[in-house]
Amino acid sequence: MRTPAERSAIWWVRRDFRVHDNPVITRAQKNHLTVVPVVIADDTSWFTGNDPRSRIFQESLARFIEEVRKYGGSVLVRAGEPIQELADILASTQSSVVYSLRPDDDKSKNLFRRAKSKFQLLPIKDESRRYSKCPDSLPTGNFRSFFNAWQSIPLGKSNPVATKSIVFRSLQPDKKSIAIANKRDSLSILKRDFFATRGLLTNYSLEKDRVDITTTSRLSPFISNGVLSQSDLFKAAKASVEKNPTMSESAKEYQRQIAWRDYFSAILYKTPEMELRTLDASLLSIPWENHEDDYSRWVNGETGYPIVDSAMRQLSTEGWIHNRLRMIVASFLVKHLLVDWRLGMLHFQSTLVDHDTAANSGNWQWIAGTAYFSAPYFRIFNPVIQGVKCDPHGSYVRRWVPELVNIPDKYIHSPWSYHKKTAMYPPPIIDHITARERTLKIFKTAKTLTAN
Numbered sequence: 068m069r070t071p072a073e074r075s076a077i078w079w080v081r082r083d084f085r086v087h088d089n090p091v092i093t094r095a096q097k098n099h100l101t102v103v104p105v106v107i108a109d110d111t112s113w114f115t116g117n118d119p120r121s122r123i124f125q126e127s128l129a130r131f132i133e134e135v136r137k138y139g140g141s142v143l144v145r146a147g148e149p150i151q152e153l154a155d156i157l158a159s160t161q162s163s164v165v166y167s168l169r170p171d172d173d174k175s176k177n178l179f180r181r182a183k184s185k186f187q188l189l190p191i192k193d194e195s196r197r198y199s200k201c202p203d204s205l206p207t208g209n210f211r212s213f214f215n216a217w218q219s220i221p222l223g224k225s226n227p228v229a230t231k232s233i234v235f236r237s238l239q240p241d242k243k244s245i246a247i248a249n250k251r252d253s254l255s256i257l258k259r260d261f262f263a264t265r266g267l268l269t270n271y272s273l274e275k276d277r278v279d280i281t282t283t284s285r286l287s288p289f290i291s292n293g294v295l296s297q298s299d300l301f302k303a304a305k306a307s308v309e310k311n312p313t314m315s316e317s318a319k320e321y322q323r324q325i326a327w328r329d330y331f332s333a334i335l336y337k338t339p340e341m342e343l344r345t346l347d348a349s350l351l352s353i354p355w356e357n358h359e360d361d362y363s364r365w366v367n368g369e370t371g372y373p374i375v376d377s378a379m380r381q382l383s384t385e386g387w388i389h390n391r392l393r394m395i396v397a398s399f400l401v402k403h404l405l406v407d408w409r410l411g412m413l414h415f416q417s418t419l420v421d422h423d424t425a426a427n428s429g430n431w432q433w434i435a436g437t438a439y440f441s442a443p444y445f446r447i448f449n450p451v452i453q454g455v456k457c458d459p460h461g462s463y464v465r466r467w468v469p470e471l472v473n474i475p476d477k478y479i480h481s482p483w484s485y486h487k488k489t490a491m492y493p494p495p496i497i498d499h500i501t502a503r504e505r506t507l508k509i510f511k512t513a514k515t516l517t518a519n
């Protein structure tokens with residue numbers, strides 16, 4: 068005979084807003100008759116805010132509430148300090164244990180440590196991702212070897228959910244869940260636009276680096292917070308190829324992009340220092356300039372380089388920018404302005420709607436050249452050439468930098484060379500060649516000093 072506590076467990080939903088293919092619920096169900104799904108926001112503004120991050124949170128939560136409801140359950144939604152809230156919920160539901168996805172970032176690991184000193188908390192490995200099935204044996208030296216090994220890992224069965232009636236303990240739905248449910252549905256539109264028979268996936272392998280037109284899925288916020296699982300993405304891509312076989316090259320390329328996410332997660336798992344520490348010891352002595360004025364001109368999109376400024380303005384408005392733009396602005400901050408990559412990484416962390424610790428710090432170190440897996444340090448993006456490649460007619464720049472709306476295509480990425488000056492737009496913060504030579508010298512010196 069089970070005690071009430073054994074019958075009931077708490078599922079603390081953090082970055083896994085889904086019932087299907089979720090290793091946490093699969094594990095919790097093995098040991099308990101009923102499970103109470105709990106979502107805790109650290110501030111009530113998440114439920115009401117109209118900023119990009121709150122909107123994604125509300126849509127993800129609404130979807131989750133709906134999915135739980137299909138299994139006959141309801142979600143407890145709270146705002147407040149998580150440990151205090153969980154302790155209250157454990158007592159009021161007479162549950163004995165909390166299950167939650169294993170944390171990967173420093174802040175969550177600390178929170179888990181504190182929580183474990185108060186009650187029983189079981190961190191669950193994310194078995195829904197390929198990398199997580201054998202994280203210790205995957206080679207993480209460079210992406211190519213990782214990708215080859217990653218591809219050969221069988222996907223296996225999705226994490227099953229048991230019979231409907233026993234999955235969730237149904238509580239009185241609280242007011243917040245009712246208010247949040249069914250508010251928005253941008254996810255269905257994004258999925259349809261990307262995976263439809265003649266959707267964006269069709270030309271993904273050829274066009275994915277263009278930023279003036281929509282070429283990628285923009286599903287990253289829903290992947291980061293777990294509304295979509297990895298197998299949801301594989302299945303959707305497979306279904307597209309079945310309907311339209313000409314998409315197969317693009318579907319392969321799409322899988323490769325997903326593998327990048329796993330690559331950085333695997334590195335963070337093996338090397339947690341990646342989150343905050345320069346991994347290449349020979350570059351620990353880089354004399355970063357970290358000028359406040361340079362940093363704030365970068366943040367505000369006022370560097371005088373149109374592709375950098377439009378990207379930074381889109382980032383602060385929408386909380387999302389294209390991968391190519393992330394690479395360009397990251398390279399610019401580190402290699403042109405000599406600002407420590409961690410300052411840029413932290414700015415992305417507080418702004419991105421798809422923030423993911425592994426993808427963010429991994430990509431920053433990759434671009435900055437500060438880790439063993441990075442692009443070579445001497446790879447420095449030229450913001451003018453990059454702009455011409457990814458926004459050939461300048462329509463992306465004109466959308467975000469209205470000061471340049473009347474500049475002809477030929478000069479849109481280098482407006483300083485146009486004979487009519489635009490008074491409203493600043494001159495370049497630094498000359499590209501000068502910046503490049505300065506950085507090469509500094510990185511080379513740091514490497515040579517360590518070698519001797």
Ligand SMILES: Cc1cc2nc3c(=O)[nH]c(=O)nc-3n(C[C@H](O)[C@H](O)[C@H](O)COP(=O)(O)OP(=O)(O)OC[C@H]3O[C@@H](n4cnc5c(N)ncnc54)[C@H](O)[C@@H]3O)c2cc1C
Pocket residue numbers: 275283284285286287288290291321324325326327328329331388389390391393394397415419421422423424426427428430431434
């Ligand atoms: C400096 C920098 C910081 C970044 N920070 C984040 C972050 O915090 N969170 C995040 O999800 N991605 C991050 N990325 C990776 C990438 O830019 C985004 O995943 C991508 O732009 C999301 O758009 P999408 O969904 O349209 O991508 P698609 O082209 O549709 O790609 C499909 C999926 O593959 C994954 N993916 C693609 N490229 C990468 C990559 N380089 N690294 C890791 N995963 C990738 C994402 O989950 C993405 O949704 C960062 C890249 C850089 C250069």
